[in-house]
Amino acid sequence: MTALVKSGQDWSFSLIEEVFAHIERIAKTKYGLTYYPNQLEIISSEQMLDAYAAVGMPLMYTHWSYGEQFIREQEAYKRGYMGLAYEIVINSDPCIAYLMEENTMLMQTLVMAHASFGHNTFFKNNYLFKQWTDAGSIIDYLAFAKKYIAECEEKYGIDEVEDILDAAHALQRYGVDKYKRPPRLSSVQEENLRKDREAYIQSQLNELWSTIPHTKDKATKTEEDKFPKEPQENILYFIEKNAPRMEPWKREIIRIVRKVAQYFYPQGQTKLMNEGCATYFHYKIVHDLYNEGIIDDGALLEFYDNHTAVVRQLDYDSKRFSGINPYALGFAMYMDIERIAMNPTEEDHNWFGKQDWVGCGDYIKAIKFAVQGFKDESFIQQFLSPKVMRDFKMFTLHDDEADSKYLIAGIHNSQGYKTIRDALAKQYNFGYMIPDIQVFDVDRWGNRTLTLRHYMVNRKPLEAESTTETLKHVAFLWGYDVKLESVDEQHNIRASYEVQEDETLLDVFLDDGSKK
Template sequence: MEYNLRDLEKWNEKIEVEARKLGLNYYPQEFDVVGFNEMIGYEAYVGMPSKYPHWSYGKSYEKTKTLYSLNLTGLPYEMVINSNPCLAYLMKDNTLMLQILTMAHVYGHNDFFKNNRLFREGTNADRTLEMFKLDSEIIRGYINDPSIGYEKVEKVLDAAHSVKYSIKRAIGVKEISDLEIKERRINDYKSSIENRDFLDMDKEVIPPIIDKIPLEPRDDVVGFIIEYGNLEEWEKNILRIVKRETEYFMPQIETKTMNEGWACYCHYNICKNLNLDQELFIEFIKRHNDVVSPIPGGLNPYYIGFKIFMDLEEKYGREKLFEVRALERDSSFIRKYLTRELCEELNLFQYGKRSFDFVVEEVADELGFESIRDNLAFSSGIGSIPHIRVIELNKRDYTLTLEHVFDGRELEISYAKETLKNLAKLWGYKVKLITKGRDSDEFILNCDEKLKVTITDSNKK
């Protein structure tokens, strides 16, 4: 069915009416209709109209374009930016019904961005586009600076990109500084001395440790390097840029299933009430089912999220949905609301590797569904990324010691070695990483100043 921009504007007005009836509370919405080349470009640059240059974005563009030209992959129907006003891109080649469904889907994302607590606490939608534009200008300035140049900037970005998720893992929670910890320990020490009982006056009160760096393990490895590393100011600024842009995307990582499930729930209910003619309605059902269909051998977050929201509405009513979309993240959403009945309906099971084969370990029966649910919640969002933290800075030789918080999942050693090299490039001195193997034996990856990595048994330091 042929359509033009005026047709899309009319449908958008109808969609907004239904979105308000549904109870959505969203930012002002803007749409930009683009061709497939532009969509591939926006996808490579994570949707941002302004982004600093780096070879990885060009690589992503060429890979996607090649696969698309060979009909080996499709392109997203839309891309949505968490900003105020909210900006979304629509594919020019979409059919009219697909544009209608996509616009309704976008209003679901828009509402989620504005109201979910992780986005409200972790991002500033009012300044999103300005932040990315400023970051791009700063890095382009370093590239054009004769005393720095592209090669030096690229080396810092390469290293920064490989460790960018080693930042604070709790969105909206400020890490306590060493100064605050020091003051707290000193006050506790003074209080313990002053409040000793008369009979305990001879009892020794051990002074607190206040000269260790950091005083307590620190999740924000990138921030620690910025604070204590021997970097030039422009290098620290690049790290700050990569860090704050990663922090912007953290809520999206933490709410992928919820966000997509909510958008599917919204487009489904909005489109049902648009009085579509028969031809459009049949295509709507086909498109919707394509989006929320299960993926053979994989997990479709659209499908899982949509089914959980629909189940919640049936059990508790629509008001409960708005409470859930405002307060939860994927890990809590799945742990609280993925029931045994849903596990069975979704045909979920858990598998593991035994010797050289993969075997089914759990099915959605009375006991198995809990293991499936908990494992899915445990590995969602930031839980899918290894937890690395700083535990000590040796003041004598400036060796930086990191710890992998072992949760039963081993590091992929080949990746760990390369990542450790990039950390050493940024740090400039020796870096050690303490981790564990499958049998829980502790070992250490050591990277020296020449970027040579060796592995030693931690019991043989």
């Protein structure tokens, strides 16, 4: 048979259909992948830029920050600083993948294998996605959100809505339930429930704030009066439900920001695994296509050209180094899993011990096991082998504020493997990277001050400027004074920030007693 895909060849609809059928056949019969139904959308480069700016979603509410993002991308693209992504894929049911008009047929093949099967199977099977996002209803929900926010703008003015969105965006990383699963809802249900919610919240609030002077004064405040009883990690949720005086529509907007943040939460925690999985499968499938003669030698070279650029890892001392490339490390780890499943070395046996998948002879099963049950942090703990660390020449840099020098805590040798693995896993741990800040207390009987607590890890302090700026947003939402305390592991308050509701007065007290 003559090859369908040749180097530099233009795509056509019939060709895409034909190649897609081949890819699907391979994905199903050879790898036994399960995935959402696919929807391929052909778009122009302009539309790709549009798609970038709206956090990749096909529809999104209006906000200036997306405009800024768009202008930034557009300028970078125009000046040639940045190539466009080859693809965007959306975790929805059906799974939408964008194919860019300018791509060659080989690139379209690569994108289909990467997005429509690699990412798609990850979305469908990874436990975090299964647990946290509802691929079936996200588009519906965004339609509701866009319409609702547009209506609010009409009713209350663009500025009012913008203020709320700005403030809620500042807290979006604290608008996520990390342990509870959100319920699934369609947009119609959503609209109906919204109305109930409005009425309900108002009644609850009246209850909470019905502070007909309690006879107790501050001194006799008991543990029972403490509110909230336990620290709350979902700050946005707390504010949405408990802010003393906030119009219902504002609560609804906070809720929208929360929901969108929740939807993206698993993506942030599985970036490495997800990109690795997609890259692994496009690599495998393109080779299968080549072996079957569906793509020719030239096209395979074109593929290598793109693939190697994608999985390139720059060294730490390179000028353009910007961290570990998730495509590179992810791809290397899945390839490594395949190797260990098929031909484990002595070292692998020692390192991984008695795990089922090591040397099991069925690499597809091992890969699927990895895809399903982990997030980046645990994925590294479980699967990062000494070989990959060696290939990447990894080392751990220990930075202690109290020490005038950096310490190389471990390098890619037998004494260092464990250090590197643990440090790298932590690097992918959200709880470790993002400051742990929770709602600690509300002065219910006094001036309604909201107190947040930052639980310090490894003595890492907050950056003062962004903290006070963010606190201003919190105070704006809460409507009363807001306080934030950094507490170390021994429960000593190390730093404290206060913002008055009118945003004009601001005091920062640091633990050395100085006033900034």
